[in-house]
Amino acid sequence: MPNKKESDTTVSSLPSDESNPTISSTIASTEYSKGNKPLSSAPVQIPISYPEDGMLTVEWIQDLTLTFDWSSRNLPPSEFPSVFPVDVFDTLVLTASKILHKEPNCVVIDDFDQDSRVVVVGDVHGQLHDVLFLLRDAGFPSKNCFFVFNGDYVDRGAWGLETFLLLLAWKVFLPHRVYLLRGNHESKYCTSVYGFEKEVMAKYGDKGKHAYRKCLGCFEGLPLASLIGKHVFTAHGGLFRSVSHAPSKKPKGKKKNKVVFNPETNPLSLGSFHELAKARRSVLDPPWNPQLSSNLIPGDLLWSDPSMKLGLSENTERGIGLLWGPDSTEEFLKKFSLKLIIRSHEGPDARQKRPDLAGMDNGYTIDHDVESGMCITLFSAPDYPQFQATEERFRNKGAYIVLKPPKFDIPDFNVFEAVTPRPDVNPFYDFKNAIDSDEELELASMGPST
Numbered sequence: 281m282p283n284k285k286e287s288d289t290t291v292s293s294l295p296s297d298e299s300n301p302t303i304s305s306t307i308a309s310t311e312y313s314k315g316n317k318p319l320s321s322a323p324v325q326i327p328i329s330y331p332e333d334g335m336l337t338v339e340w341i342q343d344l345t346l347t348f349d350w351s352s353r354n355l356p357p358s359e360f361p362s363v364f365p366v367d368v369f370d371t372l373v374l375t376a377s378k379i380l381h382k383e384p385n386c387v388v389i390d391d392f393d394q395d396s397r398v399v400v401v402g403d404v405h406g407q408l409h410d411v412l413f414l415l416r417d418a419g420f421p422s423k424n425c426f427f428v429f430n431g432d433y434v435d436r437g438a439w440g441l442e443t444f445l446l447l448l449a450w451k452v453f454l455p456h457r458v459y460l461l462r463g464n465h466e467s468k469y470c471t472s473v474y475g476f477e478k479e480v481m482a483k484y485g486d487k488g489k490h491a492y493r494k495c496l497g498c499f500e501g502l503p504l505a506s507l508i509g510k511h512v513f514t515a516h517g518g519l520f521r522s523v524s525h526a527p528s529k530k531p532k533g534k535k536k537n538k539v540v541f542n543p544e545t546n547p548l549s550l551g552s553f554h555e556l557a558k559a560r561r562s563v564l565d566p567p568w569n570p571q572l573s574s575n576l577i578p579g580d581l582l583w584s585d586p587s588m589k590l591g592l593s594e595n596t597e598r599g600i601g602l603l604w605g606p607d608s609t610e611e612f613l614k615k616f617s618l619k620l621i622i623r624s625h626e627g628p629d630a631r632q633k634r635p636d637l638a639g640m641d642n643g644y645t646i647d648h649d650v651e652s653g654m655c656i657t658l659f660s661a662p663d664y665p666q667f668q669a670t671e672e673r674f675r676n677k678g679a680y681i682v683l684k685p686p687k688f689d690i691p692d693f694n695v696f697e698a699v700t701p702r703p704d705v706n707p708f709y710d711f712k713n714a715i716d717s718d719e720e721l722e723l724a725s726m727g728p729s730t
Contacts, residue, residue, distance in 0.1 A: 324350045326363050330371045336453040344449055345412060348442040352408060353703045360483035364445065366491065369484075373494045376448040379455050380501030386556050387459050387506045389426060398426040398508055398683040402624035402643070402658035403463065406437025406476070409699040410662055410678060411446070417696060418680055421450055421457045428506050430624040430658065431463020431516035431582070434495075435474035436665045438705040441483055444495065462502035463516040464582040464625065467564045471496075475708035482708065500562045504581045509688040511619040511653075518623040518655070519604045519612055520580035521592065522551040548592040548602070550612055551577060585626065586647040586655050588636045606648040606655075613652035619689040621648075621655040622681060627664050628674035642695050643679025656681070656691060663698035667711035 324347045331340060351363045389398065399418045404411050421427050429447060434440030450458045464470060471477045471492075480495065481488035505515040559577035583601030587593075590605040609621060628640040638645040640659050648655035662678035682692040 326351070327361075327365050328363060328368055329365075330368045334371075334375075336449060338453070341446075341449050341453060344446060348408060348439075348446060349412060352439055352442065352705075357479070357482045357705075358485065360441070361485070361487070366484060366487045369445070369491060370494065372445060372448055372452065373498050375452050377498045377501050379451060380460065380498065380503070383501070383503045384557060385504045385559055385561055386553060387461075387503045389428065389459060389506055389508050390510070391456065392426075392509065392685065392688070393424065394685055395424045396426065396685060397424065398428060398688055400508075400514060400622050400658060400681040400683065401427065401429045402660040402679070403430070403432035403627060403664075404437075404443060405432055405465070405627075405661045405664065405666075406434055406440030406443050406479075407661050407664070407666060407698070408437070408439035408443050408446075409702060410660070410696075411443050413696065413699050414660060414678070414680055418682065418694065421454050423457065426457050426459070426508075428459045428508065428514055429461060430514055430622065431461050431502070432465045432624065433460075433463070434476040434479075435465040435470055436667070436709070436711075437661070438475075438479070438666060438708065440476045440479055441495075448498070459506055460502055461506060461514065461516060462499060462504055462561070462578075462582060466499040466502055467582075468496055469565045473709065474714065478708040496564060499564055502561075504559065504561055504578055505556065508683060510617065511687055511689040512622060512683060513612075513616070513618050513620070514622040515581045516623065517580065517582045517584040517601055517625045518586060518621065519584055519592075519602060519608060520551045520556065520577045521602060522549045523555060523576050548594075550592065550604075550608060550615070551580075553616070556581075583625070585634075586623070586637070586657070606650050609648040609655045610650040610652055613650065619653035619687075620691065621653075622658055622691070623655070624658050624660075626657055627659050627661065628676040629665065632674075640674075640676050642693075643677045644681070644693055644695075653689075654691075662696060665711070666702070667707040667709075 325343070326347060328344060328347055331337070347363060351360070355363065401414065419425050427450070433444045433447060437443070447458070447460055451460055465474065465476070476495075477492055480492040484491040505513065507513055556577060560575050561578050563575040563578065580601050583595065583598055585595060585598070585601070585603055586609070587603040587605050589603065590607045592605075592608055593603050595601040595603050612621065613619065626634075626640065631637060631640045631645075637647055640657070643659050643662065645657045646654050647657055658679060658681055659676070660678045660680055663673065663675055668674075677695050677697055679693055679695045682694060683689070684692065
């Protein structure tokens with residue numbers, strides 16, 4: 281059975297790290313305030329510079345954390361280059377991109393010992409201060425503390441850039457302990473609608489287009505899923521279809537550049553890890569032709585939703601991905617000897633429109649509880665969205681999951697509230713007129729990403 285507890289109001293003790301004994305003592309000694317309150321107003325030195333030897337340290341990440349927190353409260357967005365110069369941005373993003381692009385579509389995380397634990401995090405959507413609280417509440421990444429972030433780092437919140445850069449820094453510092461998966465908002469289309477593109481432009485000015493393109497390139501390298509131990513599968517949206525029966529071909533002759541798609545003649549079926557491994561994840565946006573099999577699997581992994589209706593079906597509400605029922609959860613778990621599916625993708629706004637499923641008041645729901653295990657939705661952005669058109673806010677809590685030995689297959693739910701006070705900022709998108717969830721995106725208007 282899953283375990284549930286409210287987060288403590290004190291800084292979590294950190295596991296030791298034999299390879300870097302300072303990782304616990306240095307961060308733990310920082311004068312953080314107790315509970316989900318702002319970090320202390322410790323003096324910061326700006327601008328941040330990249331280490332001359334190219335090696336990040338825990339002290340550098342600590343300085344970056346405090347500096348981003350301070351600048352978010354004291355400087356306008358246009359002053360961001362004075363905090364994090366574009367040359368430092370370029371170095372960090374390039375270094376992280378090289379690591380990410382070398383990882384497989386589904387990362388396997390199993391380098392555990394008896395003291396290891398894994399923290400799984402859902403959507404954070406640019407809510408920097410809640411991410412800072414989560415990191416210190418869960419215990420920072422270290423040799424024995426793994427982190428798996430399940431996507432949607434940017435959009436809607438005002439600090440998507442700082443959030444993404446901080447997590448990239450942790451990835452560069454501990455590449456085999458921090459895993460960053462892609463969410464549906466790590467795409468060209470979503471970031472042009474929900475604020476991240478405008479945020480980057482506002483923060484980097486005449487270098488904004490350059491910085492935004494670099495972020496898109498980094499998004500392309502983000503893996504699509506993870507296997508934790510032998511029994512836990514995570515992906516931002518969820519399950520995916522088999523595409524082995526939907527090949528495409530190019531005809532010969534004058535029309536050789538035109539792709540002809542063979543219609544799917546077989547009913548939908550669940551995909552395999554072999555198919556997942558071969559998927560083309562470099563395509564950022566969903567398929568603009570729904571029968572193009574090369575990126576159907578990424579589209580499913582990033583956009584699909586669980587349902588209480590049995591079977592697999594096209595996700596017509598979103599216009600992309602699948603809906604899958606508890607029978608499909610059971611089939612997937614049993615076929616691959618799994619116990620848990622941990623997905624994210626749905627906040628309180630989306631769940632408000634789906635009365636057949638539980639709401640997101642506490643940052644997580646158990647959507648399917650079947651013979652072989654469970655399907656869980658995890659959402660880590662409390663009081664979401666930061667900007668909201670309705671007068672009554674959802675005031676949801678956020679959550680993260682801790683998995684522990686010996687099998688890492690029993691979820692320990694940790695629920696937390698939003699950090700207060702949140703700095704006053706202007707939104708980077710038209711939140712009053714923007715749709716409240718991703719369910720109605722006009723995906724037909726999309727063209728190939730550039």
